[in-house]
Amino acid sequence: MSSIPLKHFKKGSPKPDLPEDGVWRLFTMAFCPFVQRVRLVLDAKQIAYHKIFIDLIEKPEWYKEYSPLGKVPALQLTNLKDQPTLIESLVIAQFLDEQYPEPKLFPTDPLQNAQDKILIERFAPVVSALYPVLTCNPNAPQDALQNFEKALNVFEQELISRGTPYFGGEKIGIVDYMIWPWFERIPSLKYTTEQKYELDAKRFGQLLKWRNLVAQDEAVKQSAQDPQVHAKFQLSKLEGKPNYDIAFNN
Amino acid sequence: MSSIPLKHFKKGSPKPDLPEDGVWRLFTMAFCPFVQRVRLVLDAKQIAYHKIFIDLIEKPEWYKEYSPLGKVPALQLTNLKDQPTLIESLVIAQFLDEQYPEPKLFPTDPLQNAQDKILIERFAPVVSALYPVLTCNPNAPQDALQNFEKALNVFEQELISRGTPYFGGEKIGIVDYMIWPWFERIPSLKYTTEQKYELDAKRFGQLLKWRNLVAQDEAVKQSAQDPQVHAKFQLSKLEGKPNYDIAFNN
Numbered sequence: 001m002s003s004i005p006l007k008h009f010k011k012g013s014p015k016p017d018l019p020e021d022g023v024w025r026l027f028t029m030a031f032c033p034f035v036q037r038v039r040l041v042l043d044a045k046q047i048a049y050h051k052i053f054i055d056l057i058e059k060p061e062w063y064k065e066y067s068p069l070g071k072v073p074a075l076q077l078t079n080l081k082d083q084p085t086l087i088e089s090l091v092i093a094q095f096l097d098e099q100y101p102e103p104k105l106f107p108t109d110p111l112q113n114a115q116d117k118i119l120i121e122r123f124a125p126v127v128s129a130l131y132p133v134l135t136c137n138p139n140a141p142q143d144a145l146q147n148f149e150k151a152l153n154v155f156e157q158e159l160i161s162r163g164t165p166y167f168g169g170e171k172i173g174i175v176d177y178m179i180w181p182w183f184e185r186i187p188s189l190k191y192t193t194e195q196k197y198e199l200d201a202k203r204f205g206q207l208l209k210w211r212n213l214v215a216q217d218e219a220v221k222q223s224a225q226d227p228q229v230h231a232k233f234q235l236s237k238l239e240g241k242p243n244y245d246i247a248f249n250n
Numbered sequence: 251m252s253s254i255p256l257k258h259f260k261k262g263s264p265k266p267d268l269p270e271d272g273v274w275r276l277f278t279m280a281f282c283p284f285v286q287r288v289r290l291v292l293d294a295k296q297i298a299y300h301k302i303f304i305d306l307i308e309k310p311e312w313y314k315e316y317s318p319l320g321k322v323p324a325l326q327l328t329n330l331k332d333q334p335t336l337i338e339s340l341v342i343a344q345f346l347d348e349q350y351p352e353p354k355l356f357p358t359d360p361l362q363n364a365q366d367k368i369l370i371e372r373f374a375p376v377v378s379a380l381y382p383v384l385t386c387n388p389n390a391p392q393d394a395l396q397n398f399e400k401a402l403n404v405f406e407q408e409l410i411s412r413g414t415p416y417f418g419g420e421k422i423g424i425v426d427y428m429i430w431p432w433f434e435r436i437p438s439l440k441y442t443t444e445q446k447y448e449l450d451a452k453r454f455g456q457l458l459k460w461r462n463l464v465a466q467d468e469a470v471k472q473s474a475q476d477p478q479v480h481a482k483f484q485l486s487k488l489e490g491k492p493n494y495d496i497a498f499n500n
Contacts, residue, residue: 084361086365087368088367088371094364095364111330114336114344115336117344121337
C-alpha cells in the first residue's frame with residue numbers, strides 16, 4: 001500500500017519520503033514480537049497503516065524525531081494535530097480498542113479487564129525465560145528450558161481454569177493477541193536447539209490446542225512468519241550480523 | 251478502622267483474623283512506593299480499606315493465598331464473588347478510576363489517556379536511576395546522581411511544556427499521583443548522602459513548585475511520611491535489618 005522501500009533503515013540511511021496521506025505509520029522491526037502485538041490489533045480491526053522498518057542495532061539518525069527513546073513499536077497518528085507518536089505495545093493496543101471498538105478485544109467488565117491486564121503482565125516471566133533459548137544464547141543456563149516451561153505452566157493452568165477455547169472466551173481477545181507472538185516463535189526451537197525442542201503434548205495440551213486455533217485467525221495469518229525464517233533470523237543474530245531483511249526474501 | 255495488628259507480618263507470623271466486613275484489603279509494606287501509588291488513589295476517592303502489612307524480605311507463608319507472586323501492592327476485593335485480588339499499581343489505579351469516577355484521575359480523552367500512561371512508563375528510568383542513591387547502595391556508580399538528574403529532566407521539561415500547575419492540568423491527576431511517591435523520598439537524600447543532596451532549585455524549578463503544591467493535597471497528606479523516617483528506614487536496610495515497623499513509631 002505504500003512506496004516506502006521494503007528494507008530496514010539503518011544508520012546513515014537517508015530519511016525516506018513518507019506519504020502524507022493521513023494513513024497511520026507503524027515503525028517496526030520485522031522480527032520484533034512487541035511490534036507484532038500492535039500489528040495483530042491493527043489487522044484485527046482492519047486499520048490501514050504504513051510500515052517503516054528500523055534496524056534496531058544501528059538505528060537511523062532521523063528515527064529519534066519519531067520515537068525519542070528509539071523504541072519500536074511506535075505508531076504515528078498522522079491524521080491528528082501535531083502527528084503524535086504512541087509507544088508501548090499494551091498502551092497502543094488499549095488506545096486502538098477504544099478508538100476502533102470492532103471487534104472489541106479488551107473485556108468491557110472492569111474487573112475482567114484488570115485481571116486480563118494482570119495476566120498479560122504475568123507473561124513477562126515467560127518472555128524473560130524464553131529469551132535466552134529463543135536467541136540461541138550459548139551462555140543460556142542449563143536449565144533455561146525448564147525455567148521456561150515452569151513459567152509457561154501458569155498459562156496452561158489458566159486456560160484450563162477459564163475453560164474456554166481462547167483466553168478471551170469464545171472469541172479471540174486481548175490476552176490471546178498479546179501473548180501470541182512468542183507462541184509463533186516457539187516452533188523455531190525445533191531448528192535451533194540440539195534436542196529439536198517442541199512443547200510437550202501432554203504437559204501443554206490445552207495451550208497446543210489453543211495454538212492451533214489461534215493460528216487460523218485472519219489477523220494472525222497476516223503477520224505470520226514461518227518458524228524456519230524465525231530460526232534463520234536468530235542464527236544470523238548469533239553470528240553478530242542480524243539479517244533483518246531476511247523477512248522479505250521468503 | 252480495623253483490629254488488624256499494626257506490624258509487618260513475617261515468616262512464622264500466624265495469619266491474623268481479617269475482618270469479614272466487606273471492606274477491601276490492601277496488602278502493603280509501609281515504605282513501598284508502589285503501594286503508596288494505590289493508597290493515593292484510594293484516599294483521593296475516599297474509599298475505605300484495611301491495611302495488612304507484609305515483611306517483604308521474610309514473607310509470611312500465608313501471604314501466597316492472597317498474592318501468588320508474593321507482590322505488594324495487592325488489593326483484595328472482599329465484597330465480590332471469590333474475593334479476587336488485584337496486583338500491579340497502575341492496573342489497580344485504572345480499575346479504581348473506572349469503579350469510582352470521583353474525582354476522575356485518568357484523562358477521558360483516549361489520546362491524552364495513552365500519552366499519560368506512556369509518560370508514567372517513562373518514569374521507570376527515573377525510578378531505576380534513583381534506586382541506588384535512595385537505598386544508600388555503597389556500590390552505586392559515581393555518576394548515579396547525575397544519571398538520576400538526567401532522567402528527571404524529562405519531567406521538568408514535560409511540566410514546562412504542559413504549562414499547567416499539575417501534570418494532570420489545573421487539577422491533580424493520575425501522572426501526579428503515580429510519580430509522587432518518589433518525590434516524597436527524594437528529600438531523604440539530605441540525610442543519607444555525604445553532600446546532603448537536594449534538587450537544584452534552578453534546574454528543577456518547575457518540579458519543585460509542583461512538589462510544594464502536591465504536598466498540600468489531602469490524599470498525599472494521608473500517606474505522607476517524614477523524609478527523616480524514610481532516611482532511617484533506608485539506613486536500617488543498609489545495615490541488613492530493614493526496620494519496617496519504624497513507620498509506626500513516629
